[in-house]
Each structure stands twice: as C-alpha cells, then as structure tokens.
Amino acid sequence: MAINDPANDVIFSDELVRDSSAEEAVQKFADEKLAHKGVDQAYIRCTPSSKGGQSWHKGGTDPNEAEHITANFYSQGQFVTTRHVYRK
Numbered sequence: 001m002a003i004n005d006p007a008n009d010v011i012f013s014d015e016l017v018r019d020s021s022a023e024e025a026v027q028k029f030a031d032e033k034l035a036h037k038g039v040d041q042a043y044i045r046c047t048p049s050s051k052g053g054q055s056w057h058k059g060g061t062d063p064n065e066a067e068h069i070t071a072n073f074y075s076q077g078q079f080v081t082t083r084h085v086y087r088k
Contacts, residue, residue, distance in 0.1 A: 001040040001075060003027045014046040014053055021087075022055040026071050029085045038075040045070040045082075056087060 003009040006023035022044055030039045047057045058067050068084040 001038040002035060003030045003040060003042060009040060010042045010044065012044045012046055012055060014049070014055075017046050017053055017055050019055050022069050025085050025087065026069060029071075029083070030073060033083075034073055034080065037073075037080050039073045039080055040076065041074040043072040043074070045072065 003026070006020075006027050010023045010026055012018050012022075026042045026044065030042060044055050047054050055069055056067055057070075059065055060070075065084075067087045069087075070082065071085055072082050073080045
C-alpha cells in the first residue's frame with residue numbers, strides 16, 4: 001500500500017487551503033517512514049480559521065517548533081498514527 005494519488009488519498013480538514021507542497025511532503029513521508037505500516041491515506045489537520053487556517057504552520061503546543069504539517073495516517077481506513085511532517 002502507498003499514497004499513490006494525492007488528489008484523492010490526501011484529505012485536508014480545510015480544502016480551501018489544499019497545497020501541492022503539503023500533498024507531496026505527506027506522500028514522501030508516508031513512503032519513506034510508514035510504508036511498513038501499509039499507509040494509503042493521510043488527513044492533514046489544518047489550523048483553525050481563527051488561527052489563520054493553514055496547512056503548513058509553526059508552533060502549536062511548542063511555540064518554537066519548526067514549520068510543519070500535522071497529519072493523521074491511515075491504512076485501509078484504520079487509523080495508524082499522527083505525525084508532524086516538517087518542511088525541508
């Protein structure tokens with residue numbers, strides 16, 4: 001399994017901020033770090049509209065955290081893990 005079609009396999013909590021760089025980063029992360037878990041879908045947790053409504057963001061619980069995406073990963077519809085995917 002793998003994220004083969006980011007347009008369908010990567011879902012954003014706010015589709016208005018869908019971003020190809022976020023899709024590509026999540027796809028690459030899943031291929032490199034989670035392939036052994038059969039990950040085939042990702043759900044990008046965008047920041048709330050009240051905090052800018054972005055896919056890529058900094059801070060959060062750690063105000064010094066580097067820019068990243070927060071994503072939930074799934075295999076055949078079953079939750080696998082939540083990870084921060086950092087911008088390179």
